[in-house]
Amino acid sequence: MALLAKDPRRLPDTEARIAALELPPGGWTRGARAEALARLRAAGLPSRRDEYWRYTDPAALAAPVPAEAPPFDAGEAHVFAATERLEIVFVDGVFDVARSGDLRLAGVEIARLAEADRADIHWAQGLYGVLEAHGQSPVPRPLAALNTAAAADGLLIRVTGRAARPVCLVYERRAPAADAVLHHCVKVEAGAELTLLETGPAAARLNLVTEVEVAAGGRFHHVRVQGRDHARRAATHIFARLADGALFKSFTLTMNGALTRNEAVLELAGDRAVAHVAGAALGDGATGAFHHDDTVFVTHDAEGCESRQVFKKVLKHGAVGVFQGKILVRPGAQKTDGYQISQSLLLDDDSQFLAKPELEIYADDVKCSHGSTTGAIDETALFYLRARGIPRETAVTLLVLSFLADAIAEIEDEALRAAITGRLEGWMARHRS
Amino acid sequence: MLTIRNLHVKLEDEDKAILKGVDLTVEAGRVHAIMGPNGSGKSTLSYVLAGRGGYVVTEGTATLDGRDLLAMEPEERAAAGLFLAFQYPVEIPGVGNMTFLRTALNAQRKARGEGEISAGDFLKLVREKAKTLKIDAEMLKRPVNVGFSGGEKKRNEILQMAVLEPRMCILDETDSGLDVDAMRLVADGVNGLRDAGRGFLVITHYQRLLDHIRPDVVHIMADGRIVRTGGPDLALEVEKNGYAEILAGVA
Numbered sequence: 001m002a003l004l005a006k007d008p009r010r011l012p013d014t015e016a017r018i019a020a021l022e023l024p025p026g027g028w029t030r031g032a033r034a035e036a037l038a039r040l041r042a043a044g045l046p047s048r049r050d051e052y053w054r055y056t057d058p059a060a061l062a063a064p065v066p067a068e069a070p071p072f073d074a075g076e077a078h079v080f081a082a083t084e085r086l087e088i089v090f091v092d093g094v095f096d097v098a099r100s101g102d103l104r105l106a107g108v109e110i111a112r113l114a115e116a117d118r119a120d121i122h123w124a125q126g127l128y129g130v131l132e133a134h135g136q137s138p139v140p141r142p143l144a145a146l147n148t149a150a151a152a153d154g155l156l157i158r159v160t161g162r163a164a165r166p167v168c169l170v171y172e173r174r175a176p177a178a179d180a181v182l183h184h185c186v187k188v189e190a191g192a193e194l195t196l197l198e199t200g201p202a203a204a205r206l207n208l209v210t211e212v213e214v215a216a217g218g219r220f221h222h223v224r225v226q227g228r229d230h231a232r233r234a235a236t237h238i239f240a241r242l243a244d245g246a247l248f249k250s251f252t253l254t255m256n257g258a259l260t261r262n263e264a265v266l267e268l269a270g271d272r273a274v275a276h277v278a279g280a281a282l283g284d285g286a287t288g289a290f291h292h293d294d295t296v297f298v299t300h301d302a303e304g305c306e307s308r309q310v311f312k313k314v315l316k317h318g319a320v321g322v323f324q325g326k327i328l329v330r331p332g333a334q335k336t337d338g339y340q341i342s343q344s345l346l347l348d349d350d351s352q353f354l355a356k357p358e359l360e361i362y363a364d365d366v367k368c369s370h371g372s373t374t375g376a377i378d379e380t381a382l383f384y385l386r387a388r389g390i391p392r393e394t395a396v397t398l399l400v401l402s403f404l405a406d407a408i409a410e411i412e413d414e415a416l417r418a419a420i421t422g423r424l425e426g427w428m429a430r431h432r433s
Numbered sequence: 434m435l436t437i438r439n440l441h442v443k444l445e446d447e448d449k450a451i452l453k454g455v456d457l458t459v460e461a462g463r464v465h466a467i468m469g470p471n472g473s474g475k476s477t478l479s480y481v482l483a484g485r486g487g488y489v490v491t492e493g494t495a496t497l498d499g500r501d502l503l504a505m506e507p508e509e510r511a512a513a514g515l516f517l518a519f520q521y522p523v524e525i526p527g528v529g530n531m532t533f534l535r536t537a538l539n540a541q542r543k544a545r546g547e548g549e550i551s552a553g554d555f556l557k558l559v560r561e562k563a564k565t566l567k568i569d570a571e572m573l574k575r576p577v578n579v580g581f582s583g584g585e586k587k588r589n590e591i592l593q594m595a596v597l598e599p600r601m602c603i604l605d606e607t608d609s610g611l612d613v614d615a616m617r618l619v620a621d622g623v624n625g626l627r628d629a630g631r632g633f634l635v636i637t638h639y640q641r642l643l644d645h646i647r648p649d650v651v652h653i654m655a656d657g658r659i660v661r662t663g664g665p666d667l668a669l670e671v672e673k674n675g676y677a678e679i680l681a682g683v684a
Contacts, residue, residue, distance in 0.1 A: 405527020
């Protein structure tokens with residue numbers, strides 16, 4: 001791989017960033033980290049000139065030092081507090097042994113990246129940085145390469161059976177300018193099943209990469225809540241590869257946050273695999289800047305697979321939402337069923353939604369559809385609810401929940417759906433008018 | 434109970450008068466029907482009374498039990514006892530019918546200073562009312578009006594009316610899109626709610642609904658005014674001779 005940046009103008013920035021990195025010494029990850037660094041050098045740090053960074057300025061995510069972000073006390077237990085779970089806590093991106101549960105869980109092997117690096121974990125060697133590297137083409141994702149090179153902590157999760165409980169990662173933050181670089185690898189073996197939950201702001205700035213490999217017939221469920229910190233910034237990537245008949249379902253709720261970029265790079269590599277990725281984002285510019293970007297790349301590379309992207313954003317007072325979603329159907333990926341919808345609900349005239357849906361299809365027997373809409377609250381529906389005695393604000397909340405319903409429906413577990421809905425109602429109650 | 438005096442209404446967005454001096458009084462325990470050709474202002478009257486936006490009242494008053502309806506928000510009018518059964522009930526995906534009904538009932542109770550109804554009592558209440566309208570449990574579970582047939586939507590309106598127990602019910606073209614069987618179900622539902630303390634204003638283009646919901650008083654509306662008022666026979670006259678002849682007679 002070429003070690004020179006494609007765009008020489010980026011070289012100084014990229015080298016400055018690399019110079020500022022604290023690279024872990026590394027055991028078996030050493031090689032993967034060196035290769036990731038080479039990928040970062042080759043691509044250069046992202047800039048607004050890049051095709052997939054036109055709507056989102058990556059400067060704050062790429063800068064050597066994060067901007068200060070005062071920590072925020074949500075004043076409530078985290079969203080999964082009532083769910084039976086194995087809880088693992090990270091504070092400012094560092095594993096908190098004392099507050100985490102016993103990592104032994106039936107059906108699951110969990111190791112900490114920071115420690116496992118010194119041990120010899122074969123399965124993880126075939127995954128760490130591998131899906132990330134694979135996901136750099138055709139669109140470079142330099143922040144993910146940076147993550148693989150520099151990640152100091154994270155989890156290696158191997159699922160060998162049906163996990164006895166969901167694994168719940170709680171990301172707390174304390175320091176005003178912590179820069180967290182977390183990298184998780186999840187391998188769901190054939191026929192195994194895991195629910196991964198994530199919640200919390202994580203750090204003033206978070207760079208999170210999760211690589212998920214789902215073997216034949218394996219099932220991976222993911223429910224994540226990013227909130228409610230106003231000042232935090234985050235760049236997250238999920239790279240997933242699915243074998244025959246594997247299932248991948250990911251839902252993210254984002255509330256507040258100055259800058260959030262969530263990328264999902266999914267590859268349906270085995271026949272009849274199913275990948276659903278969904279998101280609901282709520283931003284109110286009156287309580288702090290809000291810029292939220294979902295960037296999704298789904299590749300169909302096998303027959304009879306189904307993919308579904310459902311992204312909804314509720315925006316007010318100058319909040320900005322971005323959706324870039326692509327379905328690529330490779331030659332031979334016949335009987336593909338691809339679906340993509342991105343919608344925004346603008347609660348006033350100040351907010352903005354930018355959407356770039358893309359389909360690229362090289363097979364002739366496929367069903368692919370995409371749609372994108374931007375709209376305001378439906379006045380007729382609002383009047384209908386009010387005419388039944390429901391006060392305006394309550395009616396608006398009902399209509400927002402109605403708008404988000406398709407995305408929330410992507411969460412299979414009813415109790416988790418209810419927990420998420422509760423948080424949505426809470427946000428709406430706090431952000432009236 | 435419902436008193437409308439010299440009501441003039443124009444569209445908000447254009448200088449077009451729709452109602453040009455409506456006078457109407459509906460007494461408790463009585464059923465009034467308003468008939469009239471398309472574009473006469475019947476539906477506008479129902480929307481203005483319920484508080485829909487897009488209209489400007491330029492003159493006149495409308496009161497319910499002496500309270501000024503026009504000064505209230507739509508939800509306040511509902512809590513005061515006004516109910517509009519929509520001509521086109523709105524679909525609200527993702528919001529369950531039961532959640533919707535319960536939110537509405539509790540909001541009205543709260544506005545009237547009453548406590549919330551318990552989950553058990555609410556379930557019992559809805560089941561009982563739904564039974565007479567032949568609304569099954571499946572329909573109650575579904576999102577509001579989503580995937581409902583025309584008849585199911587109208588029955589759902591009457592269910593809401595039965596659960597919310599308003600003082601004054603306005604039915605806007607409730608017969609539109611209904612076959613005979615569905616109309617009978619809806620009419621039975623409405624007739625079951627008739628009592629001495631409740632008034633009805635039934636807006637319809639055709640006489641056939643009035644075969645099932647027998648009115649005490651029939652008004653003919655044309656060009657934004659009530660031009661004739663009579664007994665139930667007036668509806669039959671419309672059916673027999675059409676609006677043109679009646680309006681010609683008025684002119």
